[in-house]
Amino acid sequence: MAEPGFLPRPRFRHLLAALTAAGYRCLGPKVRDGAIVYEELDSADDLPRGVHDHQQPGAYRLQRDDSPRCFAWANGPQALKPLLFAPREILWTSAAGSDGAIAFHPQMPEALPTAVIGVRACDLAALRLQDQHFLEGPFPDPHYGVRRGNLFLVAVHCTHPAATCFCASTGDGPRAESGFDLALAELDEGFIVTAGSPKGEVLFGQLLLEALDPAQQATADGEIAAAAQAQQRTLPSRNLRDSLFANLHHPRWDDVAQRCLSCANCSSVCPTCFCHAEMEEPALDGSHSAHYRQWDSCFTEGHSYIHGIVIRADTRLRYRQWLTHKLGSWHDQYGRSGCVGCGRCIAWCPVGIDITEEAAAVCGGDHA
Amino acid sequence: MAAAKARLAVHKFSSCDGCQLAFLNLGEDLLRLAELVEIVHFAEAGPVDPEAPVDIAFVEGSISTPEDEERIRQIRKNSRWLITIGACATAGGLQALRNLADGPGWIAEIYAQPGYIHSLATSTPIAAHVPVDLELWGCPVNGRQVLGAVRALLFGVVPALEQDKVCLECKRHQAVCVLVAKGLPCMGPVTLAGCGALCPRFGRDCYACYGPAENPNAAALGRRLEGLGLVPEAVARRFLFINNGAPDFAEAGRHWQEQAHDPEP
Ligand code: SF4
Ligand code: SF4
Ligand code: SF4
Secondary structure, rough: OOEEEEEEEHHHHHHHHHHHHHHEEEEEEEEOOOOEEEEOOOOOOOOOOOOEEEEEOEEEEEEOOOOOOOOOOOOOOOOOOHHOOOEEEEEEEEEEEEEEEEEEEEOOOOOOOOOEEEEOOHHHHHHHHHHHHHHHOOOOOOHHHHHOOOEEEEEOOOOOOOOOOHHHHHHOOOOOOOOOOEEEEEEEEEEEEOOOOOOOHHHHHHHOOOOOOHHHHHHHHHHHHHHHHHHOOOOOOOOOOOHHHHHOOOOOOHHHHOOOOOHHHHHHHOOOOOOOEEEEEOOOOOOEEEEEEEOOOOOOHHHEEOOEEEOOOOOHHHHHHHHHHHHHHHHHOOOOOOOOOOOOOHHHHOOOOOOHHHHHHHHHOOOO | OOOOEEEEEEEEHHHHOOHHHHHHHOOOOHHHHHHHEEEEOOOOOOOOOOOEEEEEEEEEEEEEEHHHHHHHHHHHHHHEEEEEHHHHHOOOHHHHHHOOOOHHHHHHHOOOOOOHHHOOOEEEEEHOOOOOEEEEEEOOOOOHHHHHHHHHHOOOOOOOOOOOEEHHHHHHOOOOOOHHOOOOOOOOHHHOOOOOHHHHHHHOOOOOOOOOOOOOOOHHOOOOOHHOOOHHHHHHHOOOOOOOOOOOHHHHHHHHHHHHOOHHH
């Protein structure tokens, strides 16, 4: 790979132009309804210049100052997950023929080359897990696969962790180490650009980058290291599986069930959660039908409904399922914990339940 | 020979008529529905035959007069499937607020000749009077709900009802949470999905018009609303609104009213 180069801030639009010329639609961070969301960028002016976030358990607010930086914030409510694992989509349709036989028709998403700008390290780590889940098993998911195959990822190293972030303790950030096509480190005067893949190399070559001053690299490295230092929360990096399963009757599960709304916001914003439900939506005249898949959660009744019985009818069992799966049995299924330390489930929980606190409470004491 | 068409009726009790619009606003699907079933009674749309036996009876409105009590028993006898539509028929409606107040006192204050008003002391849901086969929540219900129920019954299966909370729909639509990002007192975490998270998608807080979802933790949401700055009386009003008669909301409302009048030390 080529040595990193420098892209002066006024030339950031060249990156968008090169991606557009290569056939990509460009998605990136924008402010919408009081949060940073990833939507189509018309120009570099759409970026959240001078926008900063304040995140706390159950609270998220933005404010602006006159900083020239466009990536001086920690992740918002969603990033890559909804772009690949659609919140709701048709998997197939079926229609009754005149002879009464039913014919099935797969519904594939349109292949839409998509560049996402501003992807964080935690979201790249989550993407690796989603790839493993959706693509690397015996039955790769074609819907996810089409979108994944058309993705170009421009990472931005994180320099502004929120109070809810703990990616340093899970080993997933704040520096984007791999899994991107291009990575950017943002400085006041511009961006340090690194290529991370052959397609990234090609684009890198089109950017007419300037030579990098070693002092710029040192500043960027310092900011990323400081971002790791600044994180206030941690999750033990050891495998919590045995601790969690030894504590299935810990009183903390009752305690959290008093607070938890069983609302599924945590699992919906979690970039690694992949549970879904499927349903049929027939046309009124019964002649044809659409088969949908949509986001589900271990916090719903339907999730544990089997043959007339709801296995996890109360919140204690549902919260326990979420935590013991995410931090415990994921190790057996995917070789690591399902948490990449993004902190979303803490900030976007309406009642501010903190996964790091709950895990510490359950695994800390000895109630086995 | 084709089998006889299923017969359908839409009845109205104490209500604003808004749920009947779920049928009237269907556009072409209303014509399709009229081809699939025989609509024998639906006063707002034309056909009037309130005592006809039917396969499917949709019932809008709550029971609030002595005549209502008698009429719903007749409808039950004449109907194979009785489906309530909307907050009034399913939880007593907004008008069930009078169950918590001095109804006769209010009538006396408002009407010059209160003797002409023959109301029951309460406004109650249909299920408090006769067995109900299916309850469709919402204020108002929408076309998707009523057509989904008709389609399932014509297939001979039990209609699959929403169980999830509004938060799930909100997230599926990629709406930004107004409780977390704006501190608004959103009722989505205890409210049944079905509206498509309409209010949060327009930047305002859900006011629970679809009634309680399964496994609602009204106590925890109430505490959170208080934490957002609502006084106990205001928290009570969040629960005692359109679906004040739904047991989970009624209980939460009572609790916060007690807090308002007799705060714990
Ligand atoms: S569990 Fe919470 S902190 Fe961990 S990846 Fe999921 S949303 Fe992020
Ligand atoms: S932990 Fe929070 S976000 Fe998750 S289900 Fe419970 S209340 Fe909702
Ligand atoms: S806006 Fe309301 S319905 Fe939507 S996620 Fe937040 S609390 Fe739930």
